Amino acid sequence: MADDGGDVVAEPLAKKCPNETDLKQSGKCKEEADKSYFNSYGDLYVHEEMLRDVERTSAYLNAIMRNKESFRDKVVADVGAGTGILSCFCAKAGAKRVYAIEASAVAEHARAVISSNNLSDCVTLINERVESCELPEKVDVIVSEWMGYSLMYESMLPCVLEARDRWLKPGGQMFPSHASLFAAPVCQSNFWRDRVEVWSDMKGEYGVDMSCLQSVVQRTTLRTVQVVALHGEDVLSDSSCVFSLDLKSVSVKDLQVLEGAFSFKSHRLSTMHGIAVWFVVTFPGTPPVRLSVTVCVVYGLPCAAQTGRHSLW
Numbered sequence: 335m336a337d338d339g340g341d342v343v344a345e346p347l348a349k350k351c352p353n354e355t356d357l358k359q360s361g362k363c364k365e366e367a368d369k370s371y372f373n374s375y376g377d378l379y380v381h382e383e384m385l386r387d388v389e390r391t392s393a394y395l396n397a398i399m400r401n402k403e404s405f406r407d408k409v410v411a412d413v414g415a416g417t418g419i420l421s422c423f424c425a426k427a428g429a430k431r432v433y434a435i436e437a438s439a440v441a442e443h444a445r446a447v448i449s450s451n452n453l454s455d456c457v458t459l460i461n462e463r464v465e466s467c468e469l470p471e472k473v474d475v476i477v478s479e480w481m482g483y484s485l486m487y488e489s490m491l492p493c494v495l496e497a498r499d500r501w502l503k504p505g506g507q508m509f510p511s512h513a514s515l516f517a518a519p520v521c522q523s524n525f526w527r528d529r530v531e532v533w534s535d536m537k538g539e540y541g542v543d544m545s546c547l548q549s550v551v552q553r554t555t556l557r558t559v560q561v562v563a564l565h566g567e568d569v570l571s572d573s574s575c576v577f578s579l580d581l582k583s584v585s586v587k588d589l590q591v592l593e594g595a596f597s598f599k600s601h602r603l604s605t606m607h608g609i610a611v612w613f614v615v616t617f618p619g620t621p622p623v624r625l626s627v628t629v630c631v632v633y634g635l636p637c638a639a640q641t642g643r644h645s646l647w
Contacts, residue, residue, distance in 0.1 A: 384416070384479070391419065393625035394479065397509060397617035398423045404507055404618065405429045408474035413464060413497045414490045418444030418457070420477050425456040432456055433473070435497070437463040464493045473501045477509040483561060484630045485515045485613035491579075492586045510615035510625070514578040519570045519598050520631060522607040525562065529555055560631045564610055571598040576611070608632050 385391055398405060398420075406428035412421040415434035421444070424432045434457055436444055441461035448457045460467055476498055480490035498508065530552050536544040574596035579588075600606075608631045617623040 385419065390479075390625060393615075393617070393623055394420055394477070394509070395423055397619060397623040398427050398477070400623065401617075401619040402427045404475060409433075409471060410475045410477060411435060411469065411473040411497055411501055413476060413478040413494050414480060415444055415459070416440060416479070418447045418459070420479060421448065421457045422451055422453055424475070424477060425451075425453045429456060429475075431458065433458050433460055433469055435460045435462065435464060435467055437461070464497050469501050472503045473506065474503055475507045475509060476502055481513070481613060481615060484559065484611050485513060486589075486592065487559075492589060494581070495584065495586050495589075498581070507618050508581040510617045511581050512579065512616040513581065514614050515576040515592075515594075515611060516573040516614065517576050517596065517609050517611045518573040519600065519606045520564060520568045520608055520610045521570055521604045522562070522568060522631065523605065525560070525631075526607050562631050564631075569610065570600045570602065570604055570606060574598065 405424055407430045410421075410424045410429045410432045412418075412424065412432060412434045415421050415436040417440060418434050418436075421432045421434040434444060434448070436459070441459055445459045448454055448459060460469075476494065478490065478494045478497075480494045482488040482490075494508075502508070530548060533548040533551055534545040536542055576594035576596060577592050579592075610631050612626060612630070614624055614626045617625075
């Protein structure tokens with residue numbers, strides 16, 4: 335970023351995913367990373383946090399229950415089933431069979447949930463990874479809560495796409511069916527003051543000058559994506575779409591580099607501290623159900639955002 339009172343220019347925002355060569359070279363590291371990943375999702379605390387996100391879970395409930403015709407007497411695969419709640423939604427919507435695929439140790443808890451709701455005759459729990467899993471039939475619908483922070487961080491999407499390519503019938507449906515990442519410049523004066531500038535205040539508070547550490551904290555902050563709650567007045571312009579994905583057609587290869595160039599027109603004169611990114615996923619139906627969650631801020635050196643000026647990213 336440049337604090338020159340003019341346009342702010344940067345490289346296009348991109349999300350790079352490991353390619354096949356990277357994965358082969360990583361070998362044991364990848365295996366250990368996968369083990370750590372699945373171990374983390376074996377802890378109920380992680381799933382409790384997700385279930386407490388009422389907006390997120392309710393979006394799936396509404397999308398499924400408002401479109402019962404898409405599930406009635408259909409075969410469904412729930413990829414990354416977790417505690418099994420989405421599988422239960424599908425069964426309650428009238429699915430003929432649901433394959434709940436969950437690789438982590440939480441699968442045993444999902445089995446208990448399915449049994450407690452008297453859905454064991456409909457929902458089959460498969461405690462395997464998608465890559466090694468075999469289903470006895472094709473499916474009409476794939477549901478998955480695959481999204482990570484900023485949509486793609488720790489995303490399960492490659493596994494979901496593999497499941498689609500292997501098991502989804504022609505004309506089958508994906509829940510959700512589309513995903514988009516949005517961005518907008520933000521002013522976060524309180525965060526910047528509390529996290530960075532506070533180090534210059536220590537002398538007045540304790541009589542010890544610690545301002546020399548402010549630059550260290552600033553560098554750390556600039557390297558870290560923060561998950562924050564934003565207010566309307568924090569956002570300096572209309573949002574721009576960075577990229578959109580059609581889950582029926584996007585390939586795993588397409589995910590290796592996701593990028594977009596976009597511009598902003600500031601609504602007012604203010605200090606821009608960073609770029610906020612969030613995602614929207616859309617579920618099939620009339621009207622479609624949309625879920626917008628997870629605001630993350632990528633901080634940069636504060637610079638001026640002038641009214642009516644454009645910033646290109």
